Amino acid sequence: MINENVYKIVSLNKVAERAGVSTATVSRVINNSPNVNPETRLKVQQVIRELKYSPNRVAQRLRNRNVSSNLLGVLIPDIQNPFYVEVLRGIEDVAYENKYALIMCNFAQDERKEMLYLDILQSESIDGLIAAPTNEHDQKVINLVRRGLPIVCVDRGLSGVDVDVVLVENRVGAFSAVDHLAKTGYKRIAYISGLPQIPSSQQREKGYLDALAANGLAIDRNLIKYGDSRHESGVKLCEELLGLPDPPDAIFAGNNLITLGALETIHKKGLTIPGQIAIIGFDDMYWSISLNPPLTAVRQPAYEIGKRAAEQLILRIKDPSRSTVSVILKTELMIRSSC
Amino acid sequence: MINENVYKIVSLNKVAERAGVSTATVSRVINNSPNVNPETRLKVQQVIRELKYSPNRVAQRLRNRNVSSNLLGVLIPDIQNPFYVEVLRGIEDVAYENKYALIMCNFAQDERKEMLYLDILQSESIDGLIAAPTNEHDQKVINLVRRGLPIVCVDRGLSGVDVDVVLVENRVGAFSAVDHLAKTGYKRIAYISGLPQIPSSQQREKGYLDALAANGLAIDRNLIKYGDSRHESGVKLCEELLGLPDPPDAIFAGNNLITLGALETIHKKGLTIPGQIAIIGFDDMYWSISLNPPLTAVRQPAYEIGKRAAEQLILRIKDPSRSTVSVILKTELMIRSSC
DNA sequence: TTGAAAGCGCTAACAT
DNA sequence: ATGTTAGCGCTTTCAA
DSSP: OOOTTOOOOOOHHHHHHHHTSOHHHHHHHHTTOSOSOHHHHHHHHHHHHHHTOOOOHHHHHHHOTTSOOOEEEEEESOTTSHHHHHHHHHHHHHHHHTTOEEEEEEOTTOHHHHHHHHHHHHHTTOSEEEEOOSSTTOHHHHHHHHTTOOEEEESSOOSSSOOEEEEEOHHHHHHHHHHHHHHHTOOSEEEEESOTTSHHHHHHHHHHHHHHHHTTOOOOGGGEEEOOSSHHHHHHHHHHHHTSSSOOSEEEESSHHHHHHHHHHHHHTTOOTTTTOEEEEESOOTTGGGBSSOOEEEEOOHHHHHHHHHHHHHHHHHOTTSOOOEEEEOOEEEOOSOO | OOOTTOOOOOOHHHHHHHHTSOHHHHHHHHTTOSOSOHHHHHHHHHHHHHHTOOOOHHHHHHHOTTSOOOEEEEEESOTTSHHHHHHHHHHHHHHHHTTOEEEEEEOTTOHHHHHHHHHHHHHTTOSEEEEOOSSTTOHHHHHHHHHTOOEEEESSOOSSSOOEEEEEOHHHHHHHHHHHHHHHTOOSEEEEESOTTSHHHHHHHHHHHHHHHHTTOOOOGGGEEEOOSSHHHHHHHHHHHHTSSSOOSEEEESSHHHHHHHHHHHHHTTOOTTTTOEEEEESOOTTGGGBSSOOEEEEOOHHHHHHHHHHHHHHHHHOTTSOOOEEEEOOEEEOOSOO
16 A cells, blocks of 8 residues: 655755745745845755756645645546537637646436545545536535536536526527428437436427427427437437337437447448438537438537636636626527438 | 635544544544443444534645555546546546545647646556556656656666566457458558557657568558547548549558547548558447447457556555466457548 | 544745 | 744654
């Protein structure tokens, strides 16, 4: 358990000793305090370089609870989903620019894992958190907000508390997809939903329903399938749909992974797209054009979502009392050849 | 700058006070020390629950430099590459099982970013690091190894130091791909390489060259293109290749992203695969079957790589003096219809 | 079984 | 301009 090999880290003390000054002076140098004699500063910097000293952030953080830890937490549901990867990239770029490092917690849609990670994040005394909680009533995250930890929610809000949110017009996006399907002439349009407790799934369902209604299409509950937002459930639910006595002529897939799963099933069955079955996805991927056939999809500006979220978070960290905002981004229908 | 809104965290002190015991006793309780009177323990636990106390890991770490911080660093070159995402998943699963959290550093192939992150990781006093450094001579990582920080390298080794490594038979994998191409009858086989300074790129090139030789095919240097391992360079280099006066009849793409980029170019030009141009990729993706056409590829066991790396790392953390190992995993040729 | 106290590395008064 | 010192929250001897 004990690491005997532990590598000795040079401490402020050693630097002070070697430079013949007090620890306070060294501290001032590393924090760029102006009140240091230029010569002293030079000497100290020299020693720092010699000793390859770098300040212990753990100690810094313990000391300064109210000052930046330069750590941001990111809590995402599923790193296998390219959408979240793009969001993460956006966050990461902004974080890096502002000298924040990221503690990344992928809870893989497992609530226990989410709990553990939130505990860790909290006790690491992160500066702020970007989270896509399991659902709007996530008590753990709500408590964190109440306690004053700067938080920005992504892709879904939080009910009962005031919190910054960055999301996308899910209902509108879904509507545009299903409307496109209907206008193209499809009559029996199915919806494969992600986890139904996630607000975005619900809003997409609403968009789907609204579009059917707007186009005078009947709602057939058998054509709505609920899954868990993962590839596997796309595969399975698409099979169920295609096995129906009266199968759909088009599928609206609730997210990335479901689309890919559904595609897999369709190809395994040797069906032609869009001839025998049309498909449209929520979430575009940069390789959608190379899919068979090039996929028509509702594009969410994922990178932008992450970027905005990180920017909001940093603003909030700097000024915790600023009023909360909801950033709502638009989706875009990318029409290719799958419907 | 100062966060006036700072949320008060309950400290050991408060718990001790409230429970009418000393801080030492509370500490013993949270660390499951056996030397605590059962009644006292119960009372303390009660108070802990009441106050929703959770120990401050920062303080714990500062105190116990030689004891687990339960933080692992992960340094990966490109989170947009699905290969690394899978590796990350493997790492993450093992880390979670062992109650480690991950500080994820995506350096996006930017050396300055890598430096910054390594500094942060070091000063966060992580327990260990899983890294895929820019190249074998990465001084920063080499220094870390020398200082005794437990490190496992992924996808590439480190020259001059003894370090645990998990990688894949790159040469053999590339050979099998190009050999398959040659045996299928392709004569002018191109190679689009990732960053040429990365050992795996070099080994794949070697496999490519060997396979050409083994099949009596001439080497045409014009058919070897070097890029930066990203989607964009797949797009561009494939264009160059197809624009050649004497273009290739097959392309071996050095990784995931390059394959997707090349595919994009081929589709934009309206060429048929494999009729007008065949393609085979290094790195399989779970949606390869849904590509147009279903992609033939060399599969690396990415999840397994991550899993093994994390396992090795945890072993090394527990016993820093154990001798280093190289885990070398096999690739697998997934034959579908792109060549 | 419990408590008192030192100290991990650092910063911010306060003093000089 | 610089040094002295207290203390962040915790664990761990050492004593009782």
